[in-house]
Amino acid sequence: MAQQATGLRSVFPGADLVLKAYSLGWTGQLQPTDLSRVYTVRIDYKTRRYPAVRVLAPELIPTAAGFLPHTYDDGSLCLHDVRQWNGGMLIVDTIVPWAAEWLLYYEVWLATGEWFGDGDASTALPTHYEDLPAL
């Protein structure tokens, strides 16, 4: 946990970080490109859990049906497959830049309605995606 905190502090010295024995809370700002908005992002991490990432501001804008791509029911961002992250990895080298990527693809999605962050078609959105009910 201390290692995670050290990593985050070294890259974001100005960000807000609360470190406890078995948990960590980080609030910092990310701007994936100079055209992108500056987002305030919150990361909560507890031992043996996956880090939870939320965008605090500006508020994310879902579709009229209440849909936001690559998010969980609780509003946190989906950044990876379960096998792609474990506690041995530094948040600052994984979760943080993945969140910055998410924000870039999110802004493109806002304008085009398409998520271009997956690279190849095999990981593109499933076809039922559009019809998901409002949350």
Next chain:
Amino acid sequence: MTRFSSQTLNELLGTGISSLDITPAERDLAVARYKKVARSLAEHWDNAPNDGLVYPQGSMRLGTITRNYHRNDEIDIDLVARRDQPKQSISQADLKEDAGLGLEKFVLSEPEGSPTLDEGKRCWTLNYAGFHLDVLPALPNLAVRSGTAIIITDTELVRWQSSNPIAYAEWFHKVMAKEFEDKLIVLSKRMDIAEVPTWQVKTTLQQAVQALKRHRDIYFTETLELRPASIIITTLAAHAYQGGGDLYEVLDDITDRMPSYVSYDGQRYIVVNPIERGENFADRWHGKPERAEAFFRWIEQAKADFDGLASAGSGIDTVISKMASVFGERPARDAGRAVSGGVVASRRRGQLGYGVGTGALLAAPTAATRRVSRDHDFHGHNGARP
């Protein structure tokens, strides 16, 4: 207003504009087809077949093709069909009709692509799916020294019209020669081949002309008759071009300075043909002040639209939406896809980095950036957190 430029903006703009251009596959197909037209006409005229007989002019030759916004993004390719005989031996009407006859034979021979043939004011049009070859019948202009000068027919005009599309293209290429050479060298190194096809190089001048033409097409949607001709836009843009900046800066600067190259002699507006000083490209504005006024109004609007494309931190979605209204939906979407795809590709190669303290994503990490250590996928589509 302070002009804001950035790498991301130039990426969006560059990929958006390139989606207005002809694709390499379309280009190959177009060249193969017009070579067939050339062979067929040579046979019809019983000339020695050679490529010089039918050759591209206009935007195909200048590298400024811009898909037709009003016709489903189709492509128009302008060709000259030069029949080598003196003008005393044939009338304008006969030259035009004979070329039509030759092209009709070509169409009846059931060539690949099954084109149809239409007659226009000056040229014949071969319609293929997705693109059109406009074939302009011409004779060599033996009255002037240039070997590339031609004379052409016009059903509305009695006299032969002179033209020299090859010399014009040479002038245009000379204006941008430095940037062209520089980019050619960079491209040869990147592609690791000595001979890069020159059409693969795009200068900021060519891209600016494409952007301006597309902006014009959308702006004049309801008033097509007032639309300034592409040759006017191209000529003024080339005069205004100074080079030396990024795409957005050059586009903005050109748009700003273009109107100052239209002169007025107290009676008429003049846009001089740079290779034939006696010719005024703005002839059609004479007696139609509304055309000149429309031009000046349009260029001011283009300037305002380009200026307003982006500001720092306004959001990529805002820029893409503005691009959609300025250039159309497809180029805007292509730009968004390309900018995302670039980041995905860097990450997959293990070369994605981000700025310390900012989270700014960078395709090539430096000592001052933090490297993204792992690849990943955005797998979840709504549901409970694992």
